Amino acid sequence: MATTHLKPLSCSSSACSHASVRHERQQFTRFIVCKPVNSCFSMWGSRFRSTVQAANHFPIKSSNGHPLNAVSLQDGIAERPLGEEREGLQHLYSTGNAESTLIITVVGASGDLAKKKIFPALFALYYEDFLPENFTVFGYARTKLTDDELRNMICGTLTCRIDKRENCEEKMDQFLKRCFYHSGQYNSEEHFAELDEKLKEKEGEKLSCRLFYLSIPPDKFVDVVRCASLKASSGNGWTRVIVEKPFGRDSESSGELTKCLKQYLNEDQIFRIDHYLGKELVENLSVLRFSNLVFEPLWSSNYIRNVQFIFSEDFGTEGRGGYFDKYGIIRDIMQNHLLQMLALFAMETPVSLDAEDIRNEKVKVLRSMKPLQLEDVVVGQYKGQSTGGKTCPGYTDDPTIPNDSLTPTFAAAALFINNARWDGVPFLMKAGKALHTRRAEIRVQFRHVPGNLYKRNFGTDLDKATNELVLRVQPDEAIYLRINNKVPGLGMRLDRSDLNLLFRSRYPKEIPDAYERILLDAIEGERRLFIRSDELDAAWALFTPVLKELEEKRIAPELYLYGSRGPVGAHYLAAKYNVRWGDLSGDDS
Numbered sequence: 001m002a003t004t005h006l007k008p009l010s011c012s013s014s015a016c017s018h019a020s021v022r023h024e025r026q027q028f029t030r031f032i033v034c035k036p037v038n039s040c041f042s043m044w045g046s047r048f049r050s051t052v053q054a055a056n057h058f059p060i061k062s063s064n065g066h067p068l069n070a071v072s073l074q075d076g077i078a079e080r081p082l083g084e085e086r087e088g089l090q091h092l093y094s095t096g097n098a099e100s101t102l103i104i105t106v107v108g109a110s111g112d113l114a115k116k117k118i119f120p121a122l123f124a125l126y127y128e129d130f131l132p133e134n135f136t137v138f139g140y141a142r143t144k145l146t147d148d149e150l151r152n153m154i155c156g157t158l159t160c161r162i163d164k165r166e167n168c169e170e171k172m173d174q175f176l177k178r179c180f181y182h183s184g185q186y187n188s189e190e191h192f193a194e195l196d197e198k199l200k201e202k203e204g205e206k207l208s209c210r211l212f213y214l215s216i217p218p219d220k221f222v223d224v225v226r227c228a229s230l231k232a233s234s235g236n237g238w239t240r241v242i243v244e245k246p247f248g249r250d251s252e253s254s255g256e257l258t259k260c261l262k263q264y265l266n267e268d269q270i271f272r273i274d275h276y277l278g279k280e281l282v283e284n285l286s287v288l289r290f291s292n293l294v295f296e297p298l299w300s301s302n303y304i305r306n307v308q309f310i311f312s313e314d315f316g317t318e319g320r321g322g323y324f325d326k327y328g329i330i331r332d333i334m335q336n337h338l339l340q341m342l343a344l345f346a347m348e349t350p351v352s353l354d355a356e357d358i359r360n361e362k363v364k365v366l367r368s369m370k371p372l373q374l375e376d377v378v379v380g381q382y383k384g385q386s387t388g389g390k391t392c393p394g395y396t397d398d399p400t401i402p403n404d405s406l407t408p409t410f411a412a413a414a415l416f417i418n419n420a421r422w423d424g425v426p427f428l429m430k431a432g433k434a435l436h437t438r439r440a441e442i443r444v445q446f447r448h449v450p451g452n453l454y455k456r457n458f459g460t461d462l463d464k465a466t467n468e469l470v471l472r473v474q475p476d477e478a479i480y481l482r483i484n485n486k487v488p489g490l491g492m493r494l495d496r497s498d499l500n501l502l503f504r505s506r507y508p509k510e511i512p513d514a515y516e517r518i519l520l521d522a523i524e525g526e527r528r529l530f531i532r533s534d535e536l537d538a539a540w541a542l543f544t545p546v547l548k549e550l551e552e553k554r555i556a557p558e559l560y561l562y563g564s565r566g567p568v569g570a571h572y573l574a575a576k577y578n579v580r581w582g583d584l585s586g587d588d589s
């Protein structure tokens, strides 16, 4: 389709508000706030004002760049968990501008992700007063449902995070009243025009801000974007589209998808989601690096021996086999979630916390990497296992998966960054389904202490004396540093102990789900946690050659038992680079 079909997706007032918002954000640090603009964004005006009152506080930006949890070091607020600060400002969110509306349309509302993640996240945001006064949710899918049927369908999962909280039922009723449904085909302009009528009814004369969340199979993305853009975009506010992964299968298909989407949308309207970027510990990575003097000086090949990015799930592809078989674990987890963590871990210091500055640095580091080589990859696939009367099916036992499928459900890889900071440091990745545990973490293994005076206390195994920094993304979020320590007593015995920041003990508040943060950012137009197209190209460039080779050469995955620690090949790969997987070291497995 030609670009002439493009609707005025951002009106001038919204474009102007956008600039103003960014301006305001930058001004925050100086506690100068511009006048709120008359747009969808002005609903946040009161929150901006609150920051002025927080003079003498230095603002800590949330994922959306706002100093929500302004903290004073003078008055000791910093001693309190930051979450309390954020909560303290909640009432300011609900005083939205009555002249603007926000409608979130979940396309694919009948699906697994919508039920499991999107509606619960929206409800949590609503419960916490993060959504503006005039907001509405629409479900859109082919399945025929009434509004009430949609409400019944989602109410079962809404409670997941906050069911034990005060007023949960009452809030849920209020939330459900704002949920509506429209049934339609994904490629029907007519059906999207009908949706548009319903959206307009809700919006009345108010400024309209529309967010479409594409929670559908990827081959439907372009149809939906075409129809929504032509028939259901906002006439006077903004229109944004959240696109779920997978963004293609390789460089070529990803490039093609971006090209097609850009026929109807500007890059600024496309929010490519990687929900790992919304996870608390991943968000914390930059804080750890850039606001603690003790870490940044160590952050290079001078002190770091290797870095490991580990993802494991203790369940298989049950229920999602059809999707998974077309993609496999490298595309499902490594090329996106693990690589995103790697980029944040290894990037140079950005000029600022602005989305573009951060994404520029991420792209640079990705482009400094060498494409993954076949000899640096190990692939595996789980097979069935019966123990103690329990049977766990193998990957190919799923009727939706061909018996001779070679799709990897496990992979380990060694990647390298060819720049001055990281030259020669192996960045190891490991991702697998149906393993012995559910875990996601980053492990940083430091070099040995030169001329270690206590060397003899460790015997020949110097690896045991290696300092290791672990960022456990899930479960049980934690940051801990393995150090060598003297066991108290008259003798000189050393052991390895952890300086442990266990989030659950330090911050007894529930951690929001990644989808909440991501949705809130998309609503606020904050792009920091979304993948820019050049970033996506750089990510695919690293994996596409090896993915092609694996498929063309029909490389057979090493089989491993459901519930095991994965293929032994992963150990050989690590050993090739003098590395031991930290998660299997014995202390931690």
Ligand SMILES: NC(=O)C1=CN([C@@H]2O[C@H](COP(=O)(O)OP(=O)(O)OC[C@H]3O[C@@H](n4cnc5c(N)ncnc54)[C@H](OP(=O)(O)O)[C@@H]3O)[C@@H](O)[C@H]2O)C=CC1
Binding pocket: 108, 109, 110, 111, 112, 113, 114, 141, 142, 143, 214, 215, 216, 217, 218, 220, 244, 245, 246, 323
């Ligand atoms: N589920 C998860 O945990 C995750 C999912 N994702 C991604 O999110 C998106 C949605 O995932 P999920 O909810 O699991 O997907 P589903 O398979 O549940 O599909 C979502 C909806 O899309 C419609 N749909 C499904 N298959 C087809 C088809 N062949 N043709 C047309 N419409 C179809 C169905 O709605 P109807 O028939 O009513 O139109 C379905 O309810 C996908 O892109 C997925 O890759 C990403 C990360 C995790």
Ligand SMILES: O=C1O[C@H](COP(=O)(O)O)[C@@H](O)[C@H](O)[C@H]1O
Binding pocket: 275, 313, 332, 333, 440
């Ligand atoms: O994107 C995906 O992520 C999930 C794992 O997400 P988590 O937040 O539960 O760790 C994974 O199960 C799925 O295969 C993949 O598509």
